[in-house]
Every structure is written in C-alpha cells, then in structure tokens.
Amino acid sequence: MGRERGGREERDFGPDGDDSGAPILHVDMDAFFASVEVRRRPELRGKPVIVGGTGIRGVVSSASYEARAFGVRSAMPTSRARALCPQGIFLPADFEAVHAASTAVMAMCRDVTPLVEQLSVDEAFLDVSGARRLLGPPVRIATDLRERIARELGLPSSIGIAPTKFLAKLGSTRAKPNGLLLIPHDRVLEFLHPLPITALWGVGEKAAERLQRFGLRTVADVANTPISLLRTAVGDAAAHHLHELASGRDPRTVTTTREEKSVGAETTFDVDVEDAGRLRKTLLALSGQVGGRLRASGQLGRTVAIKVRFADFRTISRSRTLGDGTDVTKEIFETAWALYTALGDTDPIRLIGVRVEGLAAAAGTARQLAFGEKERGWREAEQAVDAAASRFGQAVVGPASLLKGGVPQRRGGRRPGETPRDAHGDAPANPAAGP
Amino acid sequence: MKFRVERDALADAVAWTAKSLPSRPSVPVLAGVMLRVADGRLHVSGFDYEVSSQVDVEVQADADGAALVSGRLLAEITKALPAKPVEIAAVGSHLELVCGSARFTLPTMPVEDYPTLPDLPQSAGTVDAATFASAVAQVAIAAGRDETLPMMTGVRLELNGSTLALLATDRYRLAVREITWSPADEDVDTTALVPARTLADTAKTMGPLGGEVTIALATAGAGEGMIGFAGGPRRTTSRLLDGQSYPPVRSLFPASFNAEARVPVSALVEVVKRVSLVAEKATPIRLTFGEDGLVVEAGGTEEARASEALEAAFTGDALTIAFNPQYLIDGLGALGSATALFGFTDSFKPAVLMPCGDDGEAVPGYRYLIMPIRVGR
Numbered sequence: 001m002g003r004e005r006g007g008r009e010e011r012d013f014g015p016d017g018d019d020s021g022a023p024i025l026h027v028d029m030d031a032f033f034a035s036v037e038v039r040r041r042p043e044l045r046g047k048p049v050i051v052g053g054t055g056i057r058g059v060v061s062s063a064s065y066e067a068r069a070f071g072v073r074s075a076m077p078t079s080r081a082r083a084l085c086p087q088g089i090f091l092p093a094d095f096e097a098v099h100a101a102s103t104a105v106m107a108m109c110r111d112v113t114p115l116v117e118q119l120s121v122d123e124a125f126l127d128v129s130g131a132r133r134l135l136g137p138p139v140r141i142a143t144d145l146r147e148r149i150a151r152e153l154g155l156p157s158s159i160g161i162a163p164t165k166f167l168a169k170l171g172s173t174r175a176k177p178n179g180l181l182l183i184p185h186d187r188v189l190e191f192l193h194p195l196p197i198t199a200l201w202g203v204g205e206k207a208a209e210r211l212q213r214f215g216l217r218t219v220a221d222v223a224n225t226p227i228s229l230l231r232t233a234v235g236d237a238a239a240h241h242l243h244e245l246a247s248g249r250d251p252r253t254v255t256t257t258r259e260e261k262s263v264g265a266e267t268t269f270d271v272d273v274e275d276a277g278r279l280r281k282t283l284l285a286l287s288g289q290v291g292g293r294l295r296a297s298g299q300l301g302r303t304v305a306i307k308v309r310f311a312d313f314r315t316i317s318r319s320r321t322l323g324d325g326t327d328v329t330k331e332i333f334e335t336a337w338a339l340y341t342a343l344g345d346t347d348p349i350r351l352i353g354v355r356v357e358g359l360a361a362a363a364g365t366a367r368q369l370a371f372g373e374k375e376r377g378w379r380e381a382e383q384a385v386d387a388a389a390s391r392f393g394q395a396v397v398g399p400a401s402l403l404k405g406g407v408p409q410r411r412g413g414r415r416p417g418e419t420p421r422d423a424h425g426d427a428p429a430n431p432a433a434g435p
Numbered sequence: 436m437k438f439r440v441e442r443d444a445l446a447d448a449v450a451w452t453a454k455s456l457p458s459r460p461s462v463p464v465l466a467g468v469m470l471r472v473a474d475g476r477l478h479v480s481g482f483d484y485e486v487s488s489q490v491d492v493e494v495q496a497d498a499d500g501a502a503l504v505s506g507r508l509l510a511e512i513t514k515a516l517p518a519k520p521v522e523i524a525a526v527g528s529h530l531e532l533v534c535g536s537a538r539f540t541l542p543t544m545p546v547e548d549y550p551t552l553p554d555l556p557q558s559a560g561t562v563d564a565a566t567f568a569s570a571v572a573q574v575a576i577a578a579g580r581d582e583t584l585p586m587m588t589g590v591r592l593e594l595n596g597s598t599l600a601l602l603a604t605d606r607y608r609l610a611v612r613e614i615t616w617s618p619a620d621e622d623v624d625t626t627a628l629v630p631a632r633t634l635a636d637t638a639k640t641m642g643p644l645g646g647e648v649t650i651a652l653a654t655a656g657a658g659e660g661m662i663g664f665a666g667g668p669r670r671t672t673s674r675l676l677d678g679q680s681y682p683p684v685r686s687l688f689p690a691s692f693n694a695e696a697r698v699p700v701s702a703l704v705e706v707v708k709r710v711s712l713v714a715e716k717a718t719p720i721r722l723t724f725g726e727d728g729l730v731v732e733a734g735g736t737e738e739a740r741a742s743e744a745l746e747a748a749f750t751g752d753a754l755t756i757a758f759n760p761q762y763l764i765d766g767l768g769a770l771g772s773a774t775a776l777f778g779f780t781d782s783f784k785p786a787v788l789m790p791c792g793d794d795g796e797a798v799p800g801y802r803y804l805i806m807p808i809r810v811g812r
Contacts (some may be wrong), residue, residue, distance in 0.1 A: 367809050
C-alpha cells in the first residue's frame with residue numbers, strides 16, 4: 001500500500017516479458033484493511049471506505065481506491081480524511097479479521113516457497129528461484145498466487161516481479177490496484193531511470209531536497225552522478241547505497257527471519273490523560289501486547305523502556321535494564337510502571353508507549369534463578385493465556401483491570417454457551433490479580 | 436585549639452571518619468570532619484545523618500577547642516604528609532597544619548552549624564573483634580547492591596542468647612554465619628538489619644584493633660532504629676534498615692541432600708577463574724559431577740568454550756549444575772577451609788556450600804546457599 005502511482009504509465013511494462021532473471025516477488029494487498037471490510041459487507045463495494053482510528057486523534061490505516069480518489073491517504077489524520085471525503089464510510093479497524101486474513105495470505109505465500117519475508121501485515125517478498133521447476137516461471141507463479149488469494153479469500157492484491165527486492169516493490173506499487181507487473185532483467189534501467197529520486201528507497205524529504213540542490217531529479221540523474229558528488233550531498237554511507245539502487249543493484253536477499261531489535265507498543269489518547277489509574281491500565285495493556293509478541297516470537301528482552309509524550313509535546317524516554325531477559329507481561333508492566341512513577345511528573349499525557357529492547361532468543365538463554373521463585377510462575381500462566389487466546393480469541397482471558405463491565409471488547413472468540421462473565425472471571429489463569 | 440600528634444595516628448583517624456562522609460552533602464558542613472580537643476585527647480568525627488564515625492587519638496594538647504574542616508581535603512593531606520609529628524592550630528577562621536617543612540592553611544566551617552552526633556545506644560553485648568570481622572566478611576559478600584531492594588542491601592543480625600547470627604542475601608545467594616558473643620542480657624532475642632557496606636567497613640576497621648567490639652542496640656525509646664559499634668578508640672553509629680518483613684530465609688536450606696561433593700577450594704577457585712574467562716557477563720559456568728570427579732565448563736556452541744577437569748569426591752547420582760561464576764568464587768573464598776563440601780538437591784534447586792573439616796564432615800557455623808542458573812527455559 002502506500003505510495004501514489006507515478007504520473008505516466010510506461011506503456012509497455014506489464015505481465016509480459018522475459019522473467020528468467022526476475023525471481024523476486026513483492027506481494028502487496030490492495031487497501032488491505034478496507035478490502036477486508038468490503039469483503040464482509042459487499043454493499044460497500046465501489047464506495048469510499050476509510051478504515052482507521054475513528055477517534056478525534058485517529059489516523060487512517062487504509063482507504064479504498066474510491067476514497068483515494070478524494071485524496072485520502074493512509075497515515076493521514078482521520079479528521080483530515082473526513083474533510084477531504086465527507087461522504088466516506090469511516091470504519092474502525094477489525095484487527096482480528098485483518099490478522100486472520102493476513103495469516104491466510106502469508107500461508108499461501110509459503111505454499112509457493114519457504115523463502116518468504118513478511119514486511120508487514122499486508123506485504124511480503126518471495127524468492128521463487130527454487131520453485132520454478134515445480135510451479136513454473138515467476139509470472140506464472142505470481143498469477144496463480146493472485147488468483148488464489150482472490151478466489152479463496154476474496155481479497156485483491158498486486159504483485160511486482162523483478163530481479164531485486166527494491167525493484168519488485170516498485171513494480172507492485174506501479175501494478176496497483178489488482179495488477180501484476182514484471183520488470184525483466186534487461187529492462188531494469190529503462191524502468192528505473194525515469195522515476196523521480198523519491199522512488200529510491202531511503203530518500204525522504206530531506207535527502208530529496210539536498211539532491212535537488214545538486215540538480216538531481218530522476219533516478220537516472222543519480223545513476224549518472226559521480227559517487228564523490230553524491231557524498232557531498234548525502235554523506236558517505238547513503239551515497240554508496242543510492243548509487244547502487246539507482247544502478248539497479250540491491251544486494252539484499254529475501255530473509256525469512258527478520259532480526260527485530262526491539263518490540264514495542266504505544267497509544268495516543270483521544271483526550272490527554274492525567275488519571276494515574278487510567279495510565280496504569282494503559283501501560284498494562286501495552287505491556288500485554290509487547291509480552292505477547294515476545295512470547296510468540298520466542299524472544300526475551302533485557303531492557304524495558306517507556307516513552308511519554310505530554311500534552312505540550314514534550315517527549316521523554318526512560319529505560320531500565322533487568323538482570324535477565326524477560327517476556328513476562330507482569331515484569332514488563334511492573335518495570336514500565338516503576339519508570340513512569342519515577343518520572344514524578346503528573347502533567348497530562350498525550351501518548352504513552354512501552355518497548356522491550358536487547359532481544360535474544362528465549363531458547364538456550366540462561367536465567368539466574370532466585371530464591372523462592374516458583375518453578376511455574378507468571379511466564380507459564382501467561383503462556384496458558386496465549387494458548388487460550390490463540391484458540392478462543394483475545395478476549396477470553398486477560399487482566400481483570402482491563403475489563404469494561406465484564407463484556408468482551410472484541411468480536412468473536414467465545415465458545416457457544418459461554419457467558420462473557422464465565423469467559424473472564426473463571427478463566428484458568430488470570431494475570432491481573434495485581435494491577 | 437592547638438595540638439601536636441603523630442602523623443600515622445592522625446592520618447588513620449581522619450581517613451576513617453572521612454570515609455563515611457557523603458560525596459554530595461545536603462548541607463556543606465556535612466562534608467567536614469570535626470576536630471575537637473579536650474582532656475588531652477583529640478576527638479575526630481564525621482556524620483551524614485545515617486552513619487556517624489568517631490575516633491579518639493592521644494595528642495599533646497596545648498589548647499582545647501574545636502574546628503570543622505573539609506574531611507576529604509584533610510584526609511588527602513594527612514595521607515601525603517611525611518612521617519613526622521604534626522602540629523595543628525585553629526587560627527581565626529583557618530586551620531594551620533605544619534608537618535616538617537610542609538605547611539597548610541585550610542578554611543574552616545562554623546562549628547556551631549554542625550549537627551549533634553547521635554549517642555551510642557545502650558550496649559547489647561560484646562564480641563571478639565577478630566571473630567566479628569571475619570564473620571561479617573563471610574556474609575557481607577552475599578548482600579545485594581540494588582538500592583531498589585533496600586532490605587537485600589543489609590546484613591541481618593540475630594541476637595539470640597549467646598548466639599550471634601549474621602545473614603545476608605541478594606535473592607540469588609544466602610550466607611549465614613553463627614558465632615558466640617557475650618550478651619548483656621542472657622535472654623536477649625532480637626534482630627537488626629544493618630546496611631552491609633557500613634557493617635563491613637566497621638568490622639574490617641575494628642578487627643585488627645583486637646579486643647572486643649561492643650554492639651549497642653536500642654530496644655525502644657532513644658536511639659531506636661539505630662545500631663552502634665565501639666571497638667578500641669573507634670565508634671560508629673548507623674541507621675538500621677527496615678527488616679520487619681525480612682523473609683524467613685533459613686527455611687531455604689534443604690533438610691537433606693541427594694548428592695554431595697568434596698572439592699579442594701583453592702584448586703576449584705583457580706579452575707573457575709580460568710574457565711570463566713570465556714563466560715561473558717551474566718552467562719553461567721557449568722559443573723558436572725560424576726564418579727570420575729568434576730568437569731567445569733563455560734561457553735556455548737558458537738562462542739569460545741573452555742573446560743577443565745579436577746578431582747572431587749562425589750557421592751550421589753551424576754549431576755550438572757550451572758552457576759554465576761562470581762557467586763561461586765565469592766562463596767568458595769568465604770568458606771575459610773581447605774576443602775569445600777557441596778550439598779545438592781538437583782540442578783534447579785539451591786546448592787549449599789559448607790566448610791569441610793579434615794574428617795570430611797561439614798564444619799558448623801557457616802553456610803553459603805547458591806541458586807543455580809537454569810540454561811534454556
């Protein structure tokens with residue numbers, strides 16, 4: 001998703017051509033969150049659907065192509081989207097449905113090749129070099145994959161096929177919506193060079209401004225500029241990187257495991273908050289998200305950090321390094337809360353976030369045991385919660401202090417016949433006794 | 436105030452009192468040491484509202500009086516003086532110090548602004564200074580340094596009849612030493628949680644003086660929440676930590692062992708130090724005990740590795756257990772015996788280190804409990 005389509009279409013880039021040197025696929029779902037909603041409610045088809053935070057400080061997660069025609073873009077404040085597109089249909093994101101669809105899409109990608117690098121909930125790189133004998137050439141594979149996603153999930157997607165990751169991503173952007181585009185190996189420069197410099201990965205507003213000062217406007221300009229001049233414009237490291245990209249070279253391979261440096265979650269309040277109880281609950285919920293992601297990915301982090309943005313946009317971070325790595329929500333929360341209370345600043349808060357850094361694989365990590373520590377403690381309780389959540393949905397077990405009137409906050413996930421109170425109150429493991 | 440004193444006696448007294456001074460004093464006078472001359476003696480004292488240190492020095496007094504000067508500066512000066520008699524005199528708002536041909540002039544602070552030092556509480560009993568010093572050294576190693584858990588930064592004294600027990604734990608190891616002492620009241624049964632660093636400094640400085648150390652502990656009323664120690668010419672008072680909810684740590688010792696090992700202490704310390712060179716911070720060393728003896732290993736499959744075998748008398752089922760190498764070295768060093776006796780339950784339960792006598796039996800009086808590291812959770 002994301003980038004706008006380039007102004008003029010190159011007339012002869014499409015699904016045809018020699019794909020023998022183009023084994024990288026970039027699969028990108030079209031207006032993913034919006035498409036998931038349209039699938040659920042077919043009467044929305046053809047309408048400007050905008051999914052995102054519907055609160056006053058919400059931002060757009062995704063907009064259907066009908067909404068984009070009004071200038072609505074993802075990451076734009078919802079309030080601005082409403083102004084641009086008053087007739088738009090604004091919906092909150094259904095994370096569970098999106099997550100389920102994402103999991104299904106990624107599973108289909110992995111049916112093609114194990115070399116899948118998931119970039120986010122709705123896009124992934126695939127290296128199909130090894131799948132040709134079994135499934136055919138890259139264009140065939142991409143066509144089949146798109147058809148399968150449409151047929152089985154009812155969702156539109158676009159795929160770029162190219163020799164490198166960078167080009168494949170440009171390809172899928174150009175192919176949108178609901179399209180397929182091949183950049184043959186011998187036509188890379190023909191595709192790349194007319195593009196504006198902002199198409200280069202790593203060139204943002206600042207870098208573009210500096211390059212333009214040197215008269216560089218297109219990718220061809222960058223490719224034809226001596227690297228020494230680029231160094232003057234953007235510095236040593238970036239110069240080399242840009243020159244390589246502009247020449248169609250991208251050494252990055254499709255890597256199935258991305259090494260995450262940290263895991264974090266943050267939230268912006270609709271209205272600034274100064275109530276300690278509310279902040280405590282928010283930190284607990286955020287810690288729960290972070291802990292859950294750590295446990296799901298089999299990682300432990302040694303450093304817990306918080307980020308606080310006050311109403312006046314003053315932003316501070318504080319961190320504490322623990323003796324041993326943790327993936328336990330309770331430990332993350334208690335450290336985060338201690339960090340917050342140590343600030344001694346009770347000004348109203350606009351945004352608060354929790355992050356765990358210094359990650360290492362949980363398997364094989366040594367842990368100093370402490371006296372009196374139970375062999376089966378919070379970690380095991382939380383693993384049980386994770387297992388229950390993966391089976392019955394996020395709402396079945398959770399911290400009691402995060403309950404609102406005993407009613408589950410999210411759709412689905414309950415076994416038939418269970419009352420909401422049963423689902424919460426009598427849960428086998430409830431990590432919320434404390435907070 | 437004017438007096439003449441031996442350089443070493445002065446330097447020792449000032450160094451000791453200056454050690455308890457705060458590095459960032461809340462009020463400037465607390466950075467000072469007080470010099471007070473009366474009855475032919477010099478009384479040197481320092482105080483930071485939590486710990487007070489006082490020492491008396493024999494001097495040749497010419498005029499009584501008092502002066503308050505920067506403790507850190509005076510300590511550095513006296514340490515650097517030549518080994519000659521020192522003459523000190525308060526002159527107006529200055530202190531004149533002359534030693535041989537060296538002459539110093541230091542500004543003084545107003546004596547009347549200096550807080551009154553707490554009196555030593557009532558004596559609870561006395562203990563042999565050398566025994567006390569070694570006992571404190573044996574347990575203070577296990578005290579925590581994390582100020583967010585204040586209770587763990589203390590050494591707990593249990594005064595029970597003629598038994599004085601000292602305990603310290605940082606949740607990962609626990610050291611317990613029991614010695615006999617002479618209580619003032621034979622039926623005494625009380626506890627006190629003393630900041631470990633202060634206690635260690637005090638015991639270490641009073642040990643070599645010989646004789647007895649008086650332990651002064653207020654039960655109620657004046658001086659409550661304070662403990663005092665007096666040995667030779669030195670006296671210290673310290674605020675106590677709140678130890679009301681100190682956990683019942685003695686129950687952590689297992690009643691019996693599934694396996695025992697007897698290992699020469701100095702050989703094991705050397706091996707652990709050598710092998711742990713490849714163990715990065717916070718990574719364990721692994722000890723495998725079996726019929727053939729003991730193998731000590733560290734490092735992983737991808738990093739540097741090391742292993743070394745040594746003789747050990749082992750009874751029980753073969754066992755591999757991992758420890759923080761520093762915790763193990765601390766405990767071995769504190770045993771004070773040639774042979775260490777290990778008592779094991781299993782790889783994840785605390786192991787007990789005891790001094791082992793020539794008869795192969797555990798010597799009572801000292802126990803060091805160490806929690807293993809679990810590898811791969």
